[in-house]
Amino acid sequence: MAAIFGPEANLGARLVLLAMAGMATLLVGGWIVLPRTDWLTGRGFPIQQPVPFSHQHHVAGLGLDCRFCHATVETSANAGLPPGYTCMTCHSQVWTQAAVLAPVRQSLLQHRAIAWNRVTNLPDYVYFDHSIHVARGVACESCHGRVDRTALLDKQHSLSMGFCLDCHRNPAPRLRPPDAVFAMGWQRGPATPSPQALMRLYHVGDRNLTDCTLCHR
């Protein structure tokens, strides 16, 4: 009786095995690795803006507080964007004719909003509240990174659910005293209250911070 498979069938079998291994690799890569790459999370890509606003200059150089522009960060879910009026408190005195500020002047003159490009964008099903995080000692820097070192802002953390959960599962080491929430490059010092003391200060242990319903609704 003749063999069912000739010698050339070996090649076919090997090719099938190779293809299966290749597909498994692609699947793992596409499903698990790819979403974690900076390419997909958008980390480290400076975003062009209609006005090349430099956080580095305004925060590190001039020493403006975050709340000078993001005024509602302590009272509302949204941190808030400064109206053109706020820019003009200074820029009606300095750099009054600068070409780069033309869109701001036009915005005020024509009563039209400036369309800034988003740097951080959470999915629509995530309901993040700035005010409660700030009130609980989570620093701006913890999510937005060292904005005082970036001229044109980029996303410095992935802001994936894993990133949020790292802190929600173990908030203690990441909490700061109230006066350091808006500081950049703050380091724990000898006078800093212990993480456990901060947890008690902010009553952070009262709620289960890993409930789905805390952020998703």
Add this chain to the structure above:
Amino acid sequence: MPPLKDEVARLPPAALAEAERMARQDGKLSAALAHPLERRRILTLLASGAIAGPLGRCDPGAADRHLYSAAEAPEGIVPGRTERFATAHLLEGHARGIVVTHRMGRPLKVEGNPGHPASLGGTDPFAQAALFDLYDPDRASGPLQGGEPVAPARVATMFAALRADLAASRGRGFRILTEPLTSPSLGRMLDTVLARWPEARWHQHAPLPRSAAFAGAMAAYGKPLSVLPNPAAADVILGLDSDLLDAWPWQLPAARGFASRRNPVRAPMSRVYAIEPTPSLLGLQADHRFAVGSVELHRIAGLLAAGLLQGAVPADGPPWLVPLLSDLKDHHGRALVHVGPHQPAALHALCHAMNAALGAPGNTLTLCAPALHHPVDPGTDLRDLVEDMAAGKVETLLVLGGNPCFIAPDFLAALGRVRRAIAACDAPNETALACGWYVPLAHAMEAWSDARALDGTAGICQPQLRPLYAGQNPLSVLGQCLEAVPDSRAWLRATWRDRLPDDRAWQAALAAGVIAGTTFPTLAATLRPAAASTGMAGTGMAGTGTAGASPGLDVSFRADARLGDGQYANNPWLQELPDPLTKTAWDNPLRLPPRLAGRLHARDGDLVTLGIGDRRVTLPCWIVPGQAEGCVVATLGQGRRTGSTARGVGTDLYPLRLARGAVDIRRVGGRREVACTMGQAEMTAEAGDILRRIDLSDFQAGARPDHVGGDGSLYHRAPPGPAAWAMSIDLNACIGCNACVTACQVENNIPVVGREEVLRGRVMHWIRIDRYETGSFSAFQPVLCMQCEQAPCETVCPVGATVHDAEGLNGMVYNRCVGTRFCSNNCPYKVRRFNYFAFAAEERRPPASRNPDVTVRGRGVMEKCSFCLQRIAAARVAHDRDGVPEHAETACQAACPTRAISFGDLNDAQAEVRARKRSPLDYALLPEQNTRPRVTYEARVSNRNPAAGT
């Protein structure tokens, strides 16, 4: 490839007979068997579904990735927070105070105004759904001339020409047609226009005029007046075809007062009798409900009046009449008789006389001057206008609001003789298209105005935003008969110059929604001696809305409980709202009493022809148990000819209303399935276990609704969180008004699915109001997600999309949901809703009108009541951030006019829900399931008069 039905045909005869028997029982199966799908096509569909499913679930993300910074920050607006502004929603011209919640300048939710006497914090479904009308893209057409779009400047030119004509003719041939109005400013404007052009005339029309109540008051007291019932003070209430709890201008305070006396745990319980031809909301709450036809109703009212006024003992009345009479007599000063607008003027006069004899005025009801500006009988007023139009006496007609061409077909016929017809309406409706000119009106939320409540309390209605579609304020439309550019706000300020002299008083009135001190004083009217005798003599006459003289068949025309007179027919939220009585949506079947339907061999949905005189209309029928024999109810408002949603839905019955002659009903062949939500979510238990009922005497003797189960589990876990959210629903207070359903729909971005999908049982409402009925007893039961502590849905979800949180909430994680629907199948309460299609994406309202705090669900995702998680989250943040008490109110609770729903934190010692859960009437739904629901009910108590029988 043989079709599927051939497979069935090849079955052995016995199996075929069985299949046929099943098919007869189950309409769905027979539909499936009759479907002409072939196997190959099914496989194709399955394969394409398998491919398209995951693709459809891919979220393309927000196309707009911009953040906009304002040029100048608007005063008082904090991004991400809400602002609230008081105004009023009008019903029949009367104000009911509302507070509109805004986000970033967009009105997104309506709540009741607790400081307004006609709201007391409650709302009705119309006020809740008004936001759809505000954003309705149908309004975007702009002005039309002869049905063609014209530039807005042409409207100004037209008004200039009108002013020139008026100046030449002193207003001869100029007529203004409005609906009854209470607005002092609009009234002042009308008076000014009429004074300036003295030969002009103003007419009023109302689709369902309260002519009988008007004439009844004239007969009884010699002047028009309003009756403000106060059921909170009544121990005995008698409703004669009463609309006490239905939609009328004093519904909300009446319902609140009524409910305050219906739970014996909290206050001595009242006793309610209802005598009516067709079930009303009061009748469905009554302890004794007697279904009698109109003729018999008038006879009984005459006997009652004779008994009350002359002390006569009714000899030939029904057996319950004597006990009822003595019950009323025994509660002098604590009894209330209420009669509805469909009954004739004589009965209204008689009712005034009976109430006076019972000592009701000043106790269980208050009389006050009417809030309407120049109240007249709108029925005759419109008839006068139509006659003048037909006689060619009307040169120019200005229709200000309303839709007379739809509600009065004779008006439409006479319109052709009017040289210049201007329709100022809120949408391009039938009237707008029939008139030569259409001037878009601003929505009530876009215009400066004022209005009075039924008790006279005035309030300023402030615009909530600039007109979205460039509509004009009614004040400025009318003002253009006087001058080119009227200023509505200045006119309003001038009207209230005396009461609100400065900006401070003005701002305070705007913020409060009411103007202090404007409530009318109680009217000390004396009954005319002749009132009772004229009443008793005249009770035999036919009432308004009653057509035909054929004995034993009486057609009653009533407003649709969801659509009003048809003005809300283009609102999909209200179209899909199940009717309180029949639970039908998207249609207006003719309501037949069971025996008449039996005689016609008609089932629900069979087409019947209703003929009055020489006019006939064919429509499906619906059998209403509890409707008096010989009484046929036709609901008005459907069958609109314009509007993206309204067009082609239901049947227009206005043409029949004017007909006179013999009434004739016959069944014609064919059916039109009527979408009905009743029975679509059946719980597996005896109805008596689901809706528990107890007699007041038994309750006072110590009987309690059984507590079954609860702690029968070995495996018990209680959520550990700091708050324990829970709800208690008082079945004695629920009047089935649907305010909660609509409020939930608006708050939670719940999509509308349409008639076809409702027929398939896919309605999306997170809260449904079940109705139970045995004999003359009837009750409503709102059912929403029970937030079980041991939730059966959670254990069967393969992807962990429904999970519990520490505060006892059963959460849905939409992004995890893969749409297996296991949870829905395992839910004993059947409260989960599945997005079979991308319902939300198909809505025709702009996305900007959605609540930004709630995820919009996509296709293939399960959803259900979340206890208004977004409101809980806001309360949680406010508590943790600002240290204020963690107080959350769900949308359904806030909307409820009777406070039937109580929600709060069980760990909060002050929470009302905690006290209500300790009520001896408290029980859980399906306790044998051991789900430990966080929602419980207070059992329904009946306060029956043993002498009055069943």
